[in-house]
Structure formats: structure tokens, C-alpha cells
Amino acid sequence: MNSIFALPQVDWLSLLPEIVLTGVASLILLLEAFAPRLRSVFNGIALAGVAAAAALLAQQPAGLYFHGLIESTALTGAFSQSILLATAIGLLSAQGYLKRERLLFGEYPALLLWCTTGMLLLVRGVELVTIFVALELLSVALYGLAAFHRREAVSSEAAIKYFLMGALVSSFVLYGAALVYGETGSTSLAGIGDALAAGTGSAALVFLGFLLLVCGFGFKLGLVPFHAWAPDVYQGAPSPFVAYLSVAPKAAAAVVLARLVILVTSAPTAGDWTKLVSVLAVASMLLGNLFALAQRDIKRMLAYSGIAHMGYLLIPLASPGASSWRPILVYLFSYTLMNGGAFVLVSMLYAKPGEQHAIANLSGWAYRFPVAAACMAVCMLSLGGIPPTAGFVAKYLIFAHAIQHGNLALALVGIFASLVGVVFYLRVIYMLYMRDEIASPGGLKLDWTGQLAAILAAAGTLTLGLFPGPFLSWVESALTSL
């Protein structure tokens, strides 16, 4: 480590990606005030900021910074890249939508970038207070974004629901952090780990503390039974934002959740976390997919399917350890591409945000918008875990991990849930390809940025499915550096 000659000062350089994102966001807000004519390029500026952050992130040396508050490893770098990818998808798909809805203001990219900043910090944070501050930063920005379509009542409703539930859950996280600190005497994860290994503190209170923390991040992931907000928020919030909301916070929250579970189970006195995580995973997979089956609105359907996907994501944590990171990371990348891509298409294919996004309205679109429909089909197949798509490779790694660690029952439930999932993903393809067009879409035009995002997401999904080799080697290199 290079800390020998480092003065006891703040390691600003280690925060460079976050600083760039915050700076670009502030710049956009200033431009919004003083040069509103540049509004049409705000998203472009934000995208450049994301690209710069991604480049800086790739250069970042590994190490602990800020006196052990945040860390930088190849692993956090890889997760951060997936968050930046989701940010890029959210920005690209927003341009056309915001213009169409006359909402093209600087606040959207600014809030999005601040939110991303919070997520990057969340991924890197190894100390409970830092984690909480980062969580609040991203949450507050998310509440604002959910309400961004200010003329639509559903958008405000979504934001209020999300805010009320989110605020409650933040208190869970805080209370959990306080309990853990009280029992172990440390807020840094490493310190907590040492204390747990030494057997300090009451096992019951530590368990309760971690349970509250896990509940908090389970809420952000949308795990059953903390999932109730997801369908309403997804349905009401602006679709391009949902493309972001449905993937980026999941990556950030999954990292913290995995850190916490791996940490607490490394202690000799850990409670039965395997059972707890398994219950959450099974409930999320089954209920998510079964509820999705009954949905007639595509955004609600994708919300429930997202709940199920977070259940799959949890399977490797049923046997927590260093090997759990691999499948989680691959799954999050695939999920970012396929779910982000699906929501990008939803935001283009449905003209009005207030109307019901009925799946039936997709009827026959394959013959009017062949490219968009093909991208949608690829995303759906991938979400269903059908080869040769990224979704299959990700599910395969999850199931392989489960079998390797003797969780055959979890794998079986996962497989049953996948089968249920296929039914509603196929329904979308059926609507697109096998029905005649019912309504004229009233002069809707696909915008090129959204189409670009959709094509990139679908192409990425297919490429990861057909040639996973290079991507997996990259992930592997991120993991061996641990």
C-alpha cells in the first residue's frame, strides 16, 4: 500500500470518479440557471461525465482510503462499472422521453448523477456511517427522480409512496447500525469482524442489528416481504428513470447486503443466516414470478419479475463466502443489460406516462417497429434465462454455485420459478409477434438515443450469451485480486 508517505490528509484522488460525477451534476444545474438554451445537450454532458468516471474508475489503485472508510478493489470497481452502465442507459433513454413530455430540464441528469455518486460510495463504503450517508444520498435523489413527471399525479404518488417507505427503512438501517456498534464497539466492517470473531457482545443483539440492516437493504433490493413499493413506484415513475431505478440501486444494495451477510456468517456465533437468506430467496423467486403472472401492465410485470430476479441473486448468499461474489457480479451485469433494455423499450413504446402500460397494447408492434420489437424479445428471453443470452449464463452460474455448495433444494425452487417466469416473458413476445395491431399509436416516433440504448443493451445481452468468455475472464481477474 502507498500509505507510508501519505500525509494524514484526505485522499482526494481516491474519490475522483465521485468528484467528477458531482462536479458535472453541479455544472449542469448552473447551466440550467444561466444557459437554459443548452438544455438539449445536458444529458450528453452527463453522459460524458459518466464516461470520464468510468475511465477514472478503471485506473483507480486498490486500497483503503479515508482512514478506512472506503475501499477500492477490483471488485468494487467492477460493481461500480455496472452502476455506471445503468446510469448511461438511464440517460440515453431519457433524452427522447423528456423532450416528448416537455420535461427536458437539467435537474434530471443532475439528480441521476448525484444518485450514482451515492451508489458508488455505497459500493465502496466499509464503514456503517459511511454506508448510511451514501444510502441517504442515493435515496433522496431517487425520491426526487420518481416525482420528476410533476404534471402527472401517478408520478407524485409513486414518489410519496417510495419516500414514506424509504424513510421508514432508513431508520431500520440506522437502528441496526446503532445496535451493531453498541455490541461490537466499532462501526468499521473490519472492526466488527474482529469483534465478532472474538465473541464480543450479545449474540442476540448482534443478530437483531444485522437483521435490521439486512431488512433495510432488502427493501432497496425489493425482496419479499419488503417488495410492496416496487410495483406502484415502477408503474408511476417516469419510464426512463425506472430503467435506472430497476437496476442501479440493486447493484449497490446487493454489494452491501453481500458484505453484511458474508461478514456476519464468518463469526462463530452467527445465527442461522443460511436459512434466513434461503427463505428470502425462495419467497422472492416464487411470489415475484407468481404475481408477475397475473399482471396486465408491463411495468408492474417487470417490477414483480425484478423481485424474482433479486431472489435468484440471493441464492449464492445462502452459502456466503468469497465465491459468492462471482455469480452475483455476473448476474447484476446481465440484469442491468436485460432489464434496463426492457424499460428503455417500454419508455419508447408507450406514448403517455399516465396511461396504463397494458401488455396487450404491444400487439403486432413487431411489424411496425421490427428493431425495437426484436430488442424487446431478446431482453425478454434473457430475463427468462433462455440461451443464448446473458440471462442464461447468469442463471447457470447461480445454479452451479448452489449445487457446488449443496443447496440443491434452492436450485430446484429456482428452476421451478424460472419455468413460471417463462410464461409471462413469452406473453410479451406473443403480443409483439403473434397478434395483429389493435390501435394506431398516434404518430409515436422512436427517438434515436433510446433506440441506441435498446440496441446496445440487446446486443450486449446476446454477446454475453454467445461469447461469455472475455467478460467472464474480466470478472475473474477482478475476483482474483481480492
Added chain:
Amino acid sequence: MMQQLLDLLLGDTITRFVFFPSIAALPLLFLSRASARAVKLYALAVSIVEFALIALFAVSHWGGGTMVARDATVTWLEFGSLRVLYEVGVDGISLPLVLLTALLLPLVLLGSFKGITKHWTGFAASMLLLTTGMLGALVALDLLVFYVFWEVMLIPMYLIIGIWGGDRRVYAAVKFFLFTMAGSLLMLLGILWMAWSYGELTGVWSFRYEDLLQLQFPLGQQLWLFAAFALAFAIKVPMFPFHTWLPDAHVEAPTGGSVILAGVLLKLGTYGFLRFAIPFFPQAATQLAPWVIGLALVGIVYGALVAWAQVDMKKLVAYSSIAHLGFVMLGLFAFNEIAWQGALLQMVNHGLSTGALFLLVGMLYDRRHTKKFDEFGGLAKSIPWFALMLVFATLASVGLPALNGFVGEFMILIGAWQGGLRWATVIATSGVVLAAVYLLKMLQETIWGPITNDENRTLKDLSLREVVTLLPLCILMLWIGVAPGRFLEPSRPALAAVLATYRAQMAAGSPGSVSLAAPADPGAVPAATFVAGSSPAGSAGTR
């Protein structure tokens, strides 16, 4: 890896003919505005080139007893202790089915020129993609690669049934998809379990066919694993009671879809038993053989009786498929050489004769838009060439000596008798009689007798295009029937090798815990029937 794949694609390899159709389908993406005529001709040209590639490959590998080849191995993904290799090869078991697939593709496209009236670009693309899936599943030597190809077949077939099918097409398409998916997901778990077991013994997971073949499981585990594989394959075959998707899919699918479904997709089920389920789990297969044979017999008799009750030509042919594949299953679980050869031949035979029957029914449907018996009668008087072809294909399907169906069924029955399955043989033979009953009934009601419906008087007889579509099938039916030896020859060594391993493992008994077979005499294991083609000694170099 990309460079290696590119080399494979450009070389004279299996990979080339597997992926050629789907790569050739890519330009279709940009041709959505092209005229249907141009798309038809393009697709036909692609399929003929594909046939030529495979025919040349087959001819150059046919001579002698070792007509086998494999491509250089490429690492598809490597992740921790998981490794999946892209490894493909052809041996005497897969070669006949590969050839059948290649033959059916141009015929199906040609036969669909009139029947498919909308979205030809999509139809052609689906067919070509489907071909890649089928060929890939037939040549895969790595189980995960096999699984990927196996699933890849589902999507185009789902689209073919769902977009270009009959009135209840969506129901049929979804049912087809879900049934197949349900079976294959359990197979995926089985595959993962095997690969993990291999990893436990050697430290590295392996999905290679030849590696997994060395695994010996205790009987208890074998039964579970066999069940996981057998369910996937039994649904595909389909065996009673997993057959209910088949009549729906066949009846609703467009003609081309039905031909491919009957001709190749169902064969992948029986191929799966022969290639994977039986060699992997010999003791479990033997122990469960009475059940499988029982279900096969139910399929033979039940399929035949239900076919007898049909008044719709396409449904009749669909149910006859269940009966015919029951014979194949009976042959496979008789575990002897003549039965296996008969079963493999019968897979090809069924593809030819049922394919021809579906094409003929489709041609009739193009003219009259109905497939019901009572709409017809006396067709021999108005469209004699059609009637001639229908009689020919029907007789092949019935099993008339000197046509192909007879050879396959006869070998299966002899094999089953020799294998000690006497009662099963007797019951199966009754299936042959029943086949004659229902198929001749179809002939009687549609082409013989007086013309009862005036619309049938003015029908046009087969066009040149339709004759060209049917002729190759008819020639092959006759050729195989008269001179079957030539067609049995390539598969003999491969089947004998699988059987030798099976017998050796049965003699050794199942182990008490999971173990690896001792490296056997290289002359006896099936691995030895694969002769290195373009790569030096296959896997050893790349591991």
C-alpha cells in the same frame, strides 16, 4: 477464443455447417422490405448450399468404418473451477440424423412456398436458426453446449407455430414451449450435478461428454439423474403420458413446422436417450427399462388406437408419430445391436415417411383449406399423381416390405425378441397391424371410392415444385427399403462401441460411491470411435 472460432467457421469443419444457416440468416434482418419471392429464393439457395456442405462432409467421411470427425476444441467460458468447452464432433450415430436435417431443410422451404403467406423473412430466419439449433444439438460433445443448442431450438419453433400456425396456434405454441422447458430445466440441474461430481473427483468441473462418460454413480444417484435426463427426452420423443403437446403442436403448426418437428425435433429425444441417458446411467437405464418399455408399448397401442379414431388427416399423422416413436424407444431399451441399429434407422425412416405425409397433407390443405376425411374421397380420379405419392408414403409408414419402414421395424422387433422382450414384441407387432388399419383407412376415405364432393373434381394435380419437394423423400424411402445395408454401415461401429461400454459397465456393477472409470482399453470406449479430425488428439492438447 474469437480467433479460434473464426478459424473453425472458415475451415472445412463441423462448426461451419452448424453455423452457416444462422449466419446466412443475418442479411434477412435487413431485408424486411424485400419481396417475398426474393426471400424465398434466398432462403432456398442457403438451404441448398447447407445441404451441399453437409453432403460433401458426409461423403468424405463415409468410407470405411471410421467415418467420424471432430473440430478443434475452443474454451467457451472459464470461470473459477467451472469450464465449458465448445466441442463438436460427428460419429456414426449423429451422422444419419445430421444428413436427415440437411435434407429436410430445403424440402421444407420449397414445400412452404405456397403455404406460408405472410412474413416470409421471419419464417426463413426462424427455419435457418432452427437448423443451427438442431445440428448443434446433434454434434455437441459438451453437455452445456448441447443444452444451449437444445434450448435454442425452442424459440424459432415457438415462433413458427405461433405466427404461421392454425387457429389455436398460440395455445399450441405455448404448450410446446412450456412442456419442453419443464423437462430441460431438470436436465440442466442433472448436467450441473454431473459436472460438479466430476469436479469433486478431479478438482475441475467438466461438461465434456467423454469426461462425464467416465463417471460412475451409485445406483441411487443414477436413478435420480437418469430421471432428470429421461424426463427431458421423454417429453421430446414424446412418450406417453408426456405426449399431449404433440398433437396440438403438429396440428396447429404450418406444414414446414410439422415436418421439421416430426422429422428432427422428436428424434432429438430418442437421440438423447441413446447418446446420453443410457451410456451415462447404464444400471439405472436397465433397472427402469421395464417401465420405459411399458410406456413405449402404451404409446404404440394408444397412439395407433387414437390415430384410428381421427377424422382429420394431420391429426392422424400426428398420433401415428407417437406410435412410431414407441417402436424406437422399444428398440433402444432392448440393449442389443440389431435393435439399436433398427432404432437408429427407424428414426431416419420416420423423418422421411412422416415428413412426406405432412408435406402431402399440407399440399392438399393449400388446395382445399381442409384436412377432414369427409371432405374428400375419390382423389385418385381427380389428382392421380398426388394419390400415387400419398399411397407411396403411407405404405412406407405402414411398413410394407421393400420400403424403408419395414426394415427398421423388423430389426427392432427381432432385436426386442432376442433381447428377451417376448411379450413386448408381441404387443408391438400388434401395433404394426394397427398402423396398417388406420393408415389404409385414411387412404380409403380420401383417395379411393367415388368423388363425393364436387369441389374435388377440379383440383389441380401436383405442380413441378411439389413433385421436386417429394421426390427425394420417395427415392430415399425406396432405396433404404431395398438396400438398407449401405445406410446401416456407418453407424455400426459407433453403436457397437456404445454397446460394448454398456455391457462392460453392467458387468462391473454400480460402484458404492461416485468414482471415475479406470482409463479403459482405448479400443473399447466410445471415445475411441472419434478419430481426431482437424485437431490433434482432441482435448488433451487444450486442457
